Amino acid sequence: MTALILIMTLLLGRVLFFHIPSLSFRHEKTPLLKKVSIIIPARNEEGNLPILLGSLQAYHGKIKEIIVVDDHSTDQTVKLARSYGARVVKLEDLPAGWFGKSFGCWNGALCATGEIFLFLDADTIISENGLENMLSAYKGEGEVLSIHPFHNLKEKYESLSSFFHLVVMGSLGAFHILQKWLPVRGAFGPCLFIHREDYFKYGGHQAIQGELMENMAFGFQVQKHGGKVRCYSGLGAIEMRMYPEGFRSLWNGWSKSFATGASKTSIWYLMLVCVWLGGLMTFLTSYQTLPLELYVTGYVLIALHLKRTLAIVGNFGWGTALLFPLHLLFFFILFGYSFVQTFFKRNVTWKGRKIDL
Structure with missing residues (x-):
């Protein structure tokens, strides 16, 4: 029986992560660049923003504009944004019923003048030719391009994000074997391309103002209106450092929304991911x-599959794959904590702001 569970777990892992397309080696020139408005919501991002804006310096004069939407930062976020030539939009006080990121994205879109919106998290970094690579994959109106940035790990604790990445991808149904027939359910949050007309036609972030997991909610909103969401790995176009401030930042970052995300995702994709995780735990015990x-x-085969998949997600080493039981245990512990915070305490704290759920 255990041998059968091992086989099913290996097969299910292959089904969930069958093909993860990346944006490497495209480098196509595109006239769409000059139509792009980049919108970056930011709250106390003085550590991340210079890196992102520095990676965009080569595009000054080639794209329409770069907008940094400041959400009452108390650090040097605004000063740094202006020093890199970005246009700064300052938010009013957060209205009742809104979450901060959605409010920032919505106000940035209202001020933008380009035909194509690119929403970026402040902790992302554009690779050389990254915008060209993304635009060559973008099919235009009626479509949303959702990109999961390549995770550039520099500290050992960052590898603890490994199973969180995989669960996010699996729960969205972004890369499974039947993706031609069964669409993705939601979207990735850090990087999103959408045509201006589509954005406002779908209601923009105003339509999902009260959703903590705005990326998933916006993906649902697009599909509800007949739009299409296509997902990519950011390899070759965009990368990110996740929670470089330290382990506590990583813990708080994942725990603030992970249980909420699980409750919002497709029940079928969630069940597949749960069976896969359960199979891994059953095998290990x-x-x-x-x-x-x-x-x-069996252990080696699982580690090989994880290494192959994670190599497209980030620069995860062999240590992460071979020590996957520790990473899996950490995932379950943090998910349990997130569940308690979300459904019992019903509040989380992020960037100095208490968020009621």
């Missing part, structure tokens, strides 16, 4: 019931 040779073989 079955060492007494399997012959040693089969257990070691």
Whole structure:
């Protein structure tokens, strides 16, 4: 029975992460560049913003504009944004019923003048030729291009994000084997391309103002209006550092919304991901019931599959793959904490702001 669970777990992992397209090696020149308005919501991002804006310096004069939407930052965010030539839009006080990021994106869109909107998180970094690579994959009106930035790890604790990335991708149904017939359910949050007319036709972030997981909610909104969401790995176009401030930042960042995201995702995709995670745990605890040779073989096969998949998600090393039980355990612990914060305490704190759920 345990051997069968191992086989099913390996097959299900392959089904969930069958093909993860990247944006590498396109480098196509495109006239669409001059139509792009980049919109960056920011709250106390003095550590991240110079890196992102520095990566965009080569595009000054080539794109329509760069807008930084300041959400009452108390650090040097505004000064730094202006020093890099970005246009700064300052938000009013957050209205009742809105979450901060959605309010920032909406106000940035209202001020933008380009025909194509590119929403970027402040902790992302555009690679060389990154915008060209993204635009060559963008099909135009009626479509949203949703990109999961390549995770550039520099500290060991950052590798603890490994299973969170995989669960997000699996729960959206972004890269499974039947993606031609069963569409993605939602969208990634850090990087999103959309035509101006489509954005306002779908209601923009105003339509999902009260959703903490604005990326998933906006993807649903697009599909409800007949639009299409296509997903890519950011390899070759855009990368990110996730929570470079330290382990506490990583813990708070993932826990603030992960349980909420699980409750909002497609029940079918969520069930597949849960079965896959359950299969991994069942295998790991079955060492007494399997012959040693089969257990070691299964362990190595799982590690190889994780290494292959994570290599497209970020620069995760062999250590992450071979020590996957520790990363899986960390995922379950943090998810449990997020569940308690979300459904019992019903509030989280992020960037100095208490968020009621």
